[in-house]
Amino acid sequence: MWNPMESLSEHQFQARFRRSKEGFIFVAAVIVPKIIIPLKRGTQIPSFMQLFVALKFYSAGTFQIQNGDLTNLSQGPISKIAKRVSQALDSLKPRFIRYPTEDEAVVIRQRFYDYGGFPGVSSRICGQLERAEVPTILLGDSGYGDTGFLMTPFSHPVILAEKRYQSAQIKTRNPIEPCNGVLKQRFNCLSSFHQITPLYVRHLKKLEDTLIPHVIARYTKALEDQLALIREYVQDYEDHQKSLNPVEGNPLDIYRLVRRLALLTGPDLTKLSKYALDELTTIAGLVNIEDKNEAVLSLLHLQYTYSLSVHTGVTLTAAHSMEIAQSALHGGYYSFALEWLQVTNKSNKREQRFTDFELLEATNALMVEHDTNYEVKRAQRHMFIYPQTFKAWNMSLQELLTMPPPSMALGQSELIKTIPDTGAAKREPYNTIALCQGNNFQGNAVRSKLRCYLDHDANSYFLIQPVRVEELGEGLTIFHSFLTNSQVDEINRVAFNKIGLAATRREASTVLKNSEPVAWGLKRRAELLLGLNILGVNASESVRFSLYSTGGGLRAHNDAAGHYDENDPDLAWDKTNYVDRLKTMLIYLSDIDVGGITAFTNLGVAVRPTKGSALFWSNYASNAEDLDPLITHAGCPVLLGIKSYATLWITKSANMLMKKCPRKSLHSEQNR
Ligand SMILES: O=C(O)CCC(=O)C(=O)O
């Protein structure tokens, strides 16, 4: 490539670029690191050449670089390069431009006054303008019109005061004007700015006309590719291919896909999106109403937990949003139902799909449903129901809607404080959301007592594969690297095979019996680490393997308040009365990008799943009779990715009264 540094003499160089080679090298040294990003993949123009192009533009003041000696770049790339280099130069402003300090400004004002007799001349205009500290009066030549803040010379000064003003004005401008002149001469682009503006506009217009249809075409193509993929999936689904990921057909993906496309392509896609939504709905096999409801409920669940906007970025038809509103209503998401009704209302103005009466009826149904059900829902502590949380504060539905969703803009501890009644039940929905959104609100006093250590002597096996123990809260511990990656992969493989294609795609689970080597191995390792009886008769349930994709999660609960799996082959006794889950070990079998946190709503601890780590806690208080309210926990809905984990429930009956009491030694312990 032609290099002006080598092929031009110093004189020729200065004539073309209006600066010396040495000056160029200095500029290059500071600017090049800032412009190394290639213009476009594949067509990288070396940074120093970009600098030449920009300098040439600055000095020529036009995008048409006549002498083809530089490059044969057309106007488009030149304007891009000029913009990039200008931005880089602009970012260097703090390094090379310094405005006078307050004290220096006083001196400068005095010197201007002494020199030209004009009072209050500020040399800090730029800085002040930037900080909007005007009114400052600017001095201009007679070419400028008369405005309130620009003082120009009189065309015919008559009285003495006018004449004195005139001479002071001109004299004060004098040292500045030549300076501007020099700058304009060196940077021709400044003086010819008015010439390039229309050019620029035309240029942008051209871009808009030519490029945007291309972009849309590209994403239409992308959509088609996506559709083809989904078609393939459906085909696989029908072929019952075992290796297929069972949750890939999550109905929520439809919404996600449409939303992503809409965001990428902007409002122009709205025409396409209706087609896309319908097409996808059909292709992805969302043929039955349960699937659709499932998708909608997932959407609402996510919307609620993560304070997502109802504006999905696509224009849904009135019929679509009405459908979502109805599902929201039946799912008990009253406030969302109202929001979706509002969306319906809006699009219905255009579409006239529903009569006013139908809309009114839908709104009334919502009101009635809300007013009759919230007590029941509240009693159930349904964590995903908006109004029940607020009803405790005697809020109307209207008031409720003006209330922002529980926002993490509030500090962590404020979150608890701002809730009037601090009863655990009422705090729970709030805390769940706070934790799911990534906050922890454990007190410092508690946190300072927690320890971290390496456990390698639980058993000699742990010498080879030690675990890092971290106490997360009172009675809650995490064992990092409890399993190795390959152990986890093996469990996933076996469980995935067993699940095959699950009926519900958002969540799937299965049990791995003790006779399964991976389950036995896992239990054995837990037994050695914890010193508990886990593999003995009725000592633990079968390892439960669970899988969540987008929208999958679990509301707050205590594990011991659940139910047995009636058909669990690893538990022999009568399972009808109560569930004996003294301890829980929860082993994460995947990392998860967004969402899927395990939230301990009363401890105020949020645990992000990490592959191979195991959480451990007791579900009972220390008297081993009452459930421990402190250990209530929820599985936050997954936003992106697939969460898999295993749960190991260890029984009380096989782990208590295991040893004879060593009376003697106990006495001697006490007497010591
Ligand atoms: O999803 C989680 O992280 C928690 C799962 C859980 O609590 C359970 O399966 O009992």
Ligand SMILES: [Fe+2]
């Ligand atoms: Fe649980």
